[in-house]
Amino acid sequence: MQRTLILNCNNKIGENVMVCGWVSVRRDHGKIVFLDVYDRSAIVQVVVTGELAGDLHPQDVVCITGNVAKRPENLVNLNLETGSVELQASKIEILSKAEELPFDMGGKELDLQLPTLLDFRSLTLRHPKVKAIFKVQEVTIDAFREAMKKKDFTEFQAPVIIPQTAEGGADVFEVKYFNHKAFLSQSPQFYKQIMVGVFERVFTVNKTLRAEPSVTTRHLTEVTTLDAEFGFIENWLDVMEMADYVIKYIFERVGRECGETLKMFGVTIPTVPEKIPMIKLRDAQEVIFKRTGRDNRKEPDLEPEDEREICRWSKEEKGSELIFVTHYPVKKRPFYTFEDPEDPGYTLSFDLIGRGTEWLTGGQRINNLETLERNAKEWGVDLKKSELYLQAFKYGMPPEGGFSFGSERIVMHVLGLTNVREASLFPRDMERVDVRLSTLK
Secondary structure, three states: OOEOOHHHHHHOOOOEEEEEEEEEEEEEEOOEEEEEEEOOOOEEEEEEEOOOOOOOOOOOEEEEEEEEEEOOHHHOOOOOOOOOEEEEEEEEEEEEOOOOOOOOOOOOOOOOOHHHHHHOHHHHOOOHHHHHHHHHHHHHHHHHHHHHHHOOOEEOOOOOEEOOOOOOOOOOOEEEEOOEEEEEOOOOHHHHHHHHHHHOEEEEEEEEEOOOOOOOOOOOOEEEEEEEEEEOOOOHHHHHHHHHHHHHHHHHHHHHHOHHHHHHHOOOOOOOOOOOOEEEHHHHHHHHHHHHOOOOOOOOOOOHHHHHHHHHHHHHHHOOOEEEEEOOEHHHOOOOEOEOOOOOOEEOEEEEEEOOEEEEEEEEEOOOHHHHHHHHHHHOOOHHHHHHHHHHHHOOOOOEEEEEEEHHHHHHHHHOOOOHHHHOOOOEEOOEEOEEHHHHO
């Protein structure tokens, strides 16, 4: 008999079918056993009588043949897509036996500490609530791609092994590349700008790696970034407007396609007005000082608590859970960032702060070769190692800019997760590469 996807059982009432999947829950009621069985499409209740159930237990992989029956009205489960039917089993084939589980996987919540959640990642990813996180991530990334293509952007794939870092600094992974020294990319920035000279509007979904010695709830060593870059901008506000469009596009699709997941997590899509508000860094720091008495007005960036406070202010005063913070100091931004000619010492750059954390960094870039070379020298970046990058500007580059989202942070804050590692399938940080590194000593 040909396999039937579980969701299609709704259309097979009165018919014999064969479904294949995993046992989620087993409930024994005397001579009758109820199984919850799931596959990629849905979950269904299976009714088993007699000795047919044997020693089946959660995570066993089975093929079950039986008759699809309509449930009595008083037993319909409105929480299941197949809640109006059940499968009355006549044959069960065990394809693979699972070992005894280290914890209960049958509840609505997976009540585990984060280390245990990650130590058993191959198993915990199967839990419906954990699995749902990564459907939201899929929609987020797919929506980014779709939004970019609607604006005539071309996708490209940036390399991971690079001759030097785009941002300078020491927070990079050095690798032995045959008989040479190379690095793992902390940003596709150079390649985005090169590709502007090819396609004019480009984007990439990239793995980026940062050797930041940071163990926090918001940092990962390896992240999936959503990067875009485009030319012939009139000014830096064009870049901000594009970022505004993209995040709203993502929100719309997540809200439309992941409504059940949002309900499962008890959250809503962030509230944003027609236009996301913006505020200069200096003004944001002044607001924070007046509201809290905490004086960070001379700092070149917002501290984590400052980001949370400016988000609270934005929600209260602007009706927006997201806010653009602009005009970071020149020395705080990479060498290729455009300085505001009307506000010397500050850049035409911005961060998008949402629900207390930075989601995006973007701005206008320098497209003049001489200025780039001068800045690179001041920042200690040796552009001789990035000749391809220089070529793009030697042979003509229009005014351009771009931005980069952190996909894990978007998912984390849309779903209200407490740690960004929960929004990464297989998180990498200082203490973990699949397994806890301390266990390998």
